[in-house]
Amino acid sequence: MHEMSLAESALQIIEDAAINQGFTRVRTVWLEIGKLSCVEKDAMSFCFDAVIKDTVADGARLEILETAGQGRCARCGHEMQINTLYEACLQCGSYGMQVVAGDAMRVKELEVE
Numbered sequence: 001m002h003e004m005s006l007a008e009s010a011l012q013i014i015e016d017a018a019i020n021q022g023f024t025r026v027r028t029v030w031l032e033i034g035k036l037s038c039v040e041k042d043a044m045s046f047c048f049d050a051v052i053k054d055t056v057a058d059g060a061r062l063e064i065l066e067t068a069g070q071g072r073c074a075r076c077g078h079e080m081q082i083n084t085l086y087e088a089c090l091q092c093g094s095y096g097m098q099v100v101a102g103d104a105m106r107v108k109e110l111e112v113e
Contacts, residue, residue, distance in 0.1 A: 002039075003039060003040060003046075004047045004050075004051070006047070007044060007047035007048040007050070007051045008051050010029070010031060010048065010105075010107055011048075011055060011057060013107045014026055014055075015055065015056060018056045018112075021112075023056070023112035024113060025056060025112065025113040026056055026057040026060040026111070026112050026113075027060060027111045027112065028060060028063060028109075028111035029048075029061070029062050029063070029107065029109075029110055029111075030063045030064075030107070030108040030109040030110070031044070031048075031062065031063070031064050031065065031105060031106070031108065032065045032066075032067050032104075032105065032106050032108045033064055033065070034066075034067045034068075034069060034102035034103045034104050034105065035066055035067065035068055035083060036082070036085060036099055036102045036103040037104060037105050041064050041066070044062075045062055045064070048062050049062070065108065067101070067102050068081050068102050069081065069082045069084075069099065069101065069102030070082065070099070070101035070102055071087065071097035071098060071099055072097065072098050072100050073089035073091060073092060073094055073096060073098075074094070074096035074097070075096050076092040076094065078090065078091035082099075082102075085097070085099065
């Protein structure tokens with residue numbers, strides 16, 4: 001389950017921000033997760049809850065914001081929203097879509113004290 005290592009990485013970002021910005025408690029964490037990132041939201045929530053125990057984020061609420069996938073056709077250059085990695089181009093019918101957005105995860109915002 002790669003969500004555990006992703007949750008640990010998110011916690012490291014949060015802890016680094018706490019040191020740099022001087023806050024002592026995190027109340028809410030907003031994670032942006034791309035639809036094409038292959039991150040299971042329920043597994044991410046479970047792993048996040050496990051890794052934040054006894055940290056600056058202990059008890060924080062996790063809000064997951066899903067971002068749309070965006071692809072560009074390698075054949076004709078048409079850009080379109082995609083839901084899977086293997087969709088046909090709406091313009092030319094080619095299956096050579098290159099992902100241009102929606103395959104990443106990031107800590108978008110923190111509510112802190």
